[in-house]
Amino acid sequence: MNNYFFVVDIGATYTRIGLGSRDKLLDKKIFNTPIHGDEYTIAHRIYEELVKNYGEYLDEVEAIGIATIGPLDIRKGKVINTPNLPIHNFELLEPLRRLFSRPVYVLNDAVASVYGEKTFGLGRDYENIVYVTLSTGVGGGVIVDDHLLIGKMGNAHEIGHIVVNYDSEIKCGCGGFGHWEAYVGGANIPRLAEILANRYKDRETPALIEALNGKLDPPKLFQYYRRGDQFAEIVVKEIIEACIAGFSSIINIYDPELITIGGSLFLNNQDILLKPVIEGISKHLVTSKPLIRPTPLGEDVGLYGALALAINPPPKLLEIQG
Ligand SMILES: [Zn+2]
Structure with a gap:
């Protein structure tokens, strides 16, 4: 049974990761977004933290949703020229899909957040x-x-x-x-x-x-x-x-x-x-x-967005990243 989802919210200062079900966010952890390294450092750190904290659920994880600071190249699932982080360019979709062998979806954090608001917050109606x-x-x-x-x-x-x-x-x-x-x-x-x-x-x-x-x-x-x-x-x-x-x-x-x-x-x-x-x-x-x-949804709105994204990727995004 695939009952779980890994979720990630990458911010300029902090990165939040979590474990979710179809109904809600079950747990979350927070760490400082890496400021030194190359274009794979952030993806590798996310992988390590998810495995360290939630490795026991890995076999039951269906998909991974990622909300990130932009700007994005959405086709490549990477962040390009972000002004607010010292690592200005970094890969997400390709390395995380390779490391987890699961579907991975990447969206801008605020875009994911509105999707989370619609699915889990005030936006349902x-x-x-x-x-x-x-x-x-x-x-x-x-x-x-x-x-x-x-x-x-x-x-x-x-x-x-x-x-x-x-x-x-x-x-x-x-x-x-x-x-x-x-x-x-x-x-x-x-x-x-x-x-x-x-x-x-x-x-x-x-x-x-x-x-x-x-x-x-x-x-x-x-x-x-x-x-x-x-x-x-x-x-x-x-x-x-x-x-x-x-x-x-x-x-x-x-x-x-x-x-x-x-x-x-x-x-x-x-x-x-x-x-x-x-x-x-x-x-x-x-x-x-x-x-x-x-x-x-407070500070968790990005994680809820990532969860909504992992559970039910928008059709347009599936076309691009599926
Ligand atoms: Zn401006």
Whole structure:
């Protein structure tokens, strides 16, 4: 009997692995994503960790689902030129299929996550769903008319690079200017704060002093905000405005019934971010406002996405990777 699935969620900082059944995630482990090595290091580490932790289930494993940071070459099942990891290019599909002799499916993490939301989360009763992650970067996954959008390279709906300010000096990791991720991606927030700090130098608050040194990362920023730091309020306001522009664009483009939001930056600060964003989007919409909710799957949404993918690979992906 093939009752089990191996699942993997590769992030810029952590890689999560787990064991799943058809109904749920049964167990999970977490390790630091390797930062040194070649294009096979990450796949080999995933293989070792899965065998070490769940080797006794191996004979009963039906398939392996992988959600990963992008961008992807979906045909080759590999990550290419990812800006947020020191190993910029790495193979997944080929080595893991060879090592496990099982079907392996690879999708962008946010794309897998929306599939997980549809299968295991709040999306079960909806045909039009967007999942948004606010984390190191900003990513999205989209289901329209019950169809999971993938794209020619597996990078459809790179919503983090929606332009939220066309006349902006804020540079994105991709090289563009004024992108949503340039304002909200955790990796970019210290730089955003530094630029704003130079504009508001007269405030001289503790957050501003850290920002001038390029050290105001998201945990510090929100800590200062909660203490009532005036400069932290300015930065958070900028983040909220970028989110209002980004979410409005998504709603106008995809017309979803439901948007769920995950990612550590959002999940840790949803009490600050959610309400003003929901209120702020009204003035921009050409369609009715969808339900906007934190994902109930929390930090496991990527693993649930990988599980949904392993159990029931989308037809289009089967065509490409089957
Ligand atoms: Zn960008």
